[in-house]
Amino acid sequence: xxxxxxxxxxxxxxxxxxxxxxxxxxxxxxxxxxxxxxxxxxxxxxxxxxxxxxxxxxxxxxxxxxxxxxxxxxxxxxxxxxxxxxxxxxxxxxxxxxxxxxxxxxxxxxxxxxxxxxxxxxxxxxxxxxxxxxxxxxxxxxxxxxxxxxxxxxxxxxxxxxxxxxxxxxxxxxxxxxxxxxxxxxxxxxxxxxxxxxxxxxxxxxxxxxxxxxxxxxxxxxxxxxxxxxxxxxxxxxxxxxxxxxxxxxxxxxxxxxxxxxxxxxxxxxxxxxxxxxxxxxxxxxxxxxxxxxxxxxxxxxxxxxxxxxxxxxxxxxxxxxxxxxxxxxxxxxxxxxxxxxxxxxxxxxxxxxxxxxxxxxxxxxxxxxxxxxxxxxxxxxxxxxxxxxxxxxxxxxxxxxxxxxxxxxxxxxxxxxx
Numbered sequence: 001x002x003x004x005x006x007x008x009x010x011x012x013x014x015x016x017x018x019x020x021x022x023x024x025x026x027x028x029x030x031x032x033x034x035x036x037x038x039x040x041x042x043x044x045x046x047x048x049x050x051x052x053x054x055x056x057x058x059x060x061x062x063x064x065x066x067x068x069x070x071x072x073x074x075x076x077x078x079x080x081x082x083x084x085x086x087x088x089x090x091x092x093x094x095x096x097x098x099x100x101x102x103x104x105x106x107x108x109x110x111x112x113x114x115x116x117x118x119x120x121x122x123x124x125x126x127x128x129x130x131x132x133x134x135x136x137x138x139x140x141x142x143x144x145x146x147x148x149x150x151x152x153x154x155x156x157x158x159x160x161x162x163x164x165x166x167x168x169x170x171x172x173x174x175x176x177x178x179x180x181x182x183x184x185x186x187x188x189x190x191x192x193x194x195x196x197x198x199x200x201x202x203x204x205x206x207x208x209x210x211x212x213x214x215x216x217x218x219x220x221x222x223x224x225x226x227x228x229x230x231x232x233x234x235x236x237x238x239x240x241x242x243x244x245x246x247x248x249x250x251x252x253x254x255x256x257x258x259x260x261x262x263x264x265x266x267x268x269x270x271x272x273x274x275x276x277x278x279x280x281x282x283x284x285x286x287x288x289x290x291x292x293x294x295x296x297x298x299x300x301x302x303x304x305x306x307x308x309x310x311x312x313x314x315x316x317x318x319x320x321x322x323x324x325x326x327x328x329x330x331x332x333x334x335x336x337x338x339x340x341x342x343x344x345x346x347x348x349x350x351x352x353x354x355x356x357x358x359x360x361x362x363x364x365x366x367x368x369x370x371x372x373x374x375x376x377x378x379x380x381x382x383x384x385x386x387x388x389x390x391x392x393x394x395x396x397x398x399x400x401x402x403x404x405x406x407x408x409x410x411x412x413x414x415x416x417x418x419x
Contacts, residue, residue, distance in 0.1 A: 020337030021090075024082040024316055027348065028053070028066045028330055036067075039077035041124030041319075049074030049325065056101050056328055058359035060352025066330030068101070069322050079114070079123045079317030082334070086311040092177045093341045094133055095333040097349050099170040102326025109164075109327050110134025110146050112319060113334070115312040123317055128153075130310045133175045135164035145192075147175060147185060151203045151307070160200050162193045170330070170356060172349040176338055181308045188353075189345050197307050204307065205300045210293040221286040231279035238277070243267040 026035065032053070042048040049071040055062045069076055098109040112129040132148040132155075145162035148155050162185055165171040174186035177197070185193040197203060216222075245265040255263050318329060331348045335341055 020335055020340035022333070022335045022340070023085050023313070024080070024332065024334040025344070026080065026332040027064075032067070036078050036080045037120035037123075039079065039123040039319075040121050041077040042075040047073075047075050049076045049322065051076070051078060054328070056099060058101075058356060058363045060355035060359065064330070064348070064352060066097070066099075066328045068328040069320075069325040072325050073323060074325065075125070075319075075321050077123050077125075077317065077319045079118070079120045079315050081120070081315050084312055084314040086309060087177070087313070087336070088306065088309045088311065089179050090336045091179065091338065092308075092310070093174065093333070093335045093338055094131065095172065095174040095331070095335075095341045095345065096134070096329060097170050097172045097331045098135060099168070099328040099330075100137070100166070100326065101168055101328060102324045103168050104137050104166075104322075104327065105324055106138040107322040107324065107327065108134070108136045108146075108320035109329075110136060110318075110320065111329070111332070112317045113310070113313055114315040114317060115310060116314065118315050120315070120317075123315075123319065125319060127317075127319070129155075129317075130313060131175070134173055135171075137164065137166060145173065145185060145187070147183075149197070149201055149203065151201075156201045156203055158193075158200055159202070160193055160195065169360060170328070170349060170353065172331075172345050174338075174341060174345070176341075177308050179308060189342060189350070204302075204304060206298055207301050208295040209298045211296045212293075214293040216291045220291050221284060221288055222290055223284050224287050225281040226284045227279040228282045229279075233277045233279075240273050241270050242273050244270045 026032065038051070040048070049069055052068045052070040053065055054068050055065045056068065067078070094111075094113060096111055100107075100109060110132055111134050113131040113133075114123075114127065115130045118127060128150070130150050132146055134146060135144070136146050137143050143164055143166055145164045147158040147162065149158075150156070164173075165187060172186075172188050174184075174189070176184045176186070181197040183195065183197060183200070184191050198207070244267060246268045249265050251263045257263065313334075316332060316334065320327075331344065333341055333344050
């Protein structure tokens, strides 16, 4: 017979998950296109990218598919509607998986939650949103998780740094906002950042500020060290010369004073010279520390108990620019229960991650083997001579290719910064 003491906590866990409210869940199975609306944003400019429904080049389960960006240098915008809700007095959990199969150089992997009424066919970069969350990579400087909250019609970026994953495997991103205005950001079910909406975003003015009327007292001594009044300059210190005649110097035998001028002994730095004399430093007995203005309550601060609330959440969307396509999204979840989100994570990403990694490593092995097959092998000295003769031209070609790559990367980063 099962131990009732072990069954009871398990039963509580099952009941807790059973009571979870799932506002939206998308695993991108057949029929997903009926639930999502592809935007016409950038279509008139022929810059709107197409989505592929695929399990990718490597995966842990070929039947587990997502949607993947398929065209380079394109804008992507797609969204799905769910019954409008408010997270007031509830925890909000926003979770999804991302895979940068293309080894992303510059582009986003984030998603957005939108409120109110949105024309999904016009959804794009200018569409107001409530929450923007997910990884962003561009060049060497930007490799972070965006967590942007909109408050009073202003977008506020998290002040803490949250590095994102940059490899070519699927990773799970989770954003939790609680009614006590605390939050957590998880990657692959591990907490990477946590804190308060009050301190980690500039949503409200600071509760306390430095007293603008305060002034440092005139007798405040903030010098930690002072010259030793007992220290005296050694007698004759000022007579020590910076340089002295080189004792090893000798007049060259072929020196002619009439032709070469009068020979003078060259000088060298004097090892006895220690620079201008300064008394040694000692601890200041009157040191009071660095003066700081006292903190006072900020008269401009007005608390908002609903700081964490988004009252009209109604859409989830993906809107991004990609220089190199191949980013895949899957397993989107919006709920009020972190435990349910963890359960979904284990059923999807957690179940497939090891097999996907093995499939990726096998794909990389095959790619490397194919590259070796394609490499030319010199069979005799004549071929080597031909190769040497071509070196100059090849180096110029490589230099041109590298210059073009650098120019392309700079252009990509400029476009990304503008976004």
